[in-house]
Amino acid sequence: MARKYDSTRREEAAKKTREAIVEAAFELHGLGIIEYEAVAEKANVSLATVRKHFPTREALFEGCTSWGAHNAPFPDLALLRSTEDPAELLRLCVSQTFALYESLFGQMWTGLTYVRESVVLQRVTSDLTSLVDQLADLVMERWPELPAPAAEARGYLRGLISFLTYRALRHDGGLSPEQTTERITEALLRYFEGLESSTCRKEAARA
Numbered sequence: 463m464a465r466k467y468d469s470t471r472r473e474e475a476a477k478k479t480r481e482a483i484v485e486a487a488f489e490l491h492g493l494g495i496i497e498y499e500a501v502a503e504k505a506n507v508s509l510a511t512v513r514k515h516f517p518t519r520e521a522l523f524e525g526c527t528s529w530g531a532h533n534a535p536f537p538d539l540a541l542l543r544s545t546e547d548p549a550e551l552l553r554l555c556v557s558q559t560f561a562l563y564e565s566l567f568g569q570m571w572t573g574l575t576y577v578r579e580s581v582v583l584q585r586v587t588s589d590l591t592s593l594v595d596q597l598a599d600l601v602m603e604r605w606p607e608l609p610a611p612a613a614e615a616r617g618y619l620r621g622l623i624s625f626l627t628y629r630a631l632r633h634d635g636g637l638s639p640e641q642t643t644e645r646i647t648e649a650l651l652r653y654f655e656g657l658e659s660s661t662c663r664k665e666a667a668r669a
Contacts, residue, residue, distance in 0.1 A: 479515065480515045480525075483515055484525045484526060486504035486505035488526045490504055491573075492566075492567070498513065501522070519580070523580055524582050526569070527582060527586050538558065541554070542554055547604075548654070549651060551601060552647065552650055552654065555598075555600065559597060560643045564628075564632075567632070574587065574625075598623065602619070618653060631646075
């Protein structure tokens with residue numbers, strides 16, 4: 463009786479090889495390196511093996527995106543939505559958003575660098591933008607009585623919690639992740655609490 467061919471080991475080996483390639487590519491993308499040759503060397507496999515698993519750069523970007531989405535500390539939207547105190551919500555939004563940025567610091571910059579060349583990176587960038595927009599909207603909902611124009615307040619908030627602001631303070635300003643989080647949180651709290659106080663003063667004056 464002929465023995466059945468057991469492909470389990472071969473499939474498991476292929477899976478491990480693919481994972482090694484993705485891990486290597488993800489790390490290198492964090493350094494701004496996207497060349498296949500560097501990925502092959504980092505993963506300790508041949509260039510042909512990399513191309514076999516990821517025939518195109520888009521496929522490799524997709525693999526790295528999935529890896530990042532699985533491992534990065536994304537904001538806890540359920541927790542944030544259940545946080546009623548405006549100041550606490552703002553603190554949580556800033557800290558969780560910046561924790562995400564820090565975990566993907568180099569990868570996000572590489573994504574922005576090559577975004578015009580990649581449909582995958584365009585989608586990822588759009589998804590991250592939408593996520594931060596959701597967080598900004600959550601914060602704005604907790605401060606409903608702000609003086610007009612509310613669009614200006616949201617714009618200030620959205621600008622300060624953007625990745626480019628975070629990167630500028632970390633990369634150009636030399637601040638630590640903790641310092642960046644604290645300074646941005648302080649600036650936003652002063653701004654929103656100042657607007658709130660202004661509204662209360664105006665209402666008292668009209669009374």
